[in-house]
Amino acid sequence: MPGSPFLRRSEVHENPPYSTLSELILILLGAPGAAQGTQAERMRDDFDLAYIATGDILRKAVSEGTELGQKAKEYMDNGDLVPDEVIIGVILECVESESAQDGFLLDGFPRSVGQAEALEEAIGRLDRTLMAVLYIEAPDEEIIRRLSGRRTCVKAGHVYNMYTDPPKRDEVCDQDGSRLMQRDDDREATVSKRLGVYHKQTEPLVEYYEERGLLRRFDGTRSPTEVHDHIRASIATLRLEDEL
Numbered sequence: 446m447p448g449s450p451f452l453r454r455s456e457v458h459e460n461p462p463y464s465t466l467s468e469l470i471l472i473l474l475g476a477p478g479a480a481q482g483t484q485a486e487r488m489r490d491d492f493d494l495a496y497i498a499t500g501d502i503l504r505k506a507v508s509e510g511t512e513l514g515q516k517a518k519e520y521m522d523n524g525d526l527v528p529d530e531v532i533i534g535v536i537l538e539c540v541e542s543e544s545a546q547d548g549f550l551l552d553g554f555p556r557s558v559g560q561a562e563a564l565e566e567a568i569g570r571l572d573r574t575l576m577a578v579l580y581i582e583a584p585d586e587e588i589i590r591r592l593s594g595r596r597t598c599v600k601a602g603h604v605y606n607m608y609t610d611p612p613k614r615d616e617v618c619d620q621d622g623s624r625l626m627q628r629d630d631d632r633e634a635t636v637s638k639r640l641g642v643y644h645k646q647t648e649p650l651v652e653y654y655e656e657r658g659l660l661r662r663f664d665g666t667r668s669p670t671e672v673h674d675h676i677r678a679s680i681a682t683l684r685l686e687d688e689l
């Protein structure tokens with residue numbers, strides 16, 4: 446729902462006269478299987494954003510053996526969760542890099558209100574501000590259908606969904622003809638467990654960002670193209686509001 450660009454007219458005088466085009470600092474929040482990766486990829490193309498997928502970045506820091514990566518590895522080797530300050534350190538390294546000068550899109554972090562607060566503080570110290578949290582919503586039965594319908598090819602890991610994106614031939618990869626299998630992660634029991642974790646972690650975050658007026662909701666039951674169009678329209682509105 447595009448808001449009126451005039452909503453913030455009363456605030457115009459509060460903006461410094463030298464304010465330039467606001468940078469896009471965004472968080473992507475969504476149900477497991479809500480195709481966040483697809484949306485992130487499209488947004489990266491649209492807005493030339495640095496995409497910070499926390500899991501990937503942490504793994505990269507570990508494999509490159511950076512100082513923070515080594516710290517993270519210690520925890521992981523012991524089977525412990527990597528503490529927030531270490532993850533935030535890794536994220537900040539990305540945030541301060543050249544590619545993130547005009548903004549960035551964060552995916553996979555924060556996962557709790559504590560992490561959200563720590564992140565806000567860390568970004569604030571850099572004199573930067575979170576613009577919006579893009580929340581892709583989907584009802585439980587839709588999430589279960591998407592996750593349990595997922596099949597991966599044994600050869601190259603190409604991903605299909607028996608309901609939303611089926612292969613041309615049943616259980617065979619379109620791209621390399623190899624067999625499709627269901628990962629343990631995607632089995633019904635695991636899926637309901639993931640769903641439980643998602644609700645426990647995400648709902649407080651949704652409330653947290655809603656209270657701050659940062660949350661933007663998107664209907665994850667729509668097609669990826671529709672969701673993408675809505676996200677684009679919403680970001681365009683946010684930018685307009687900021688320029689006034």
Ligand SMILES: [Zn+2]
Nearest residue numbers: 598603618621
């Ligand atoms: Zn394949």
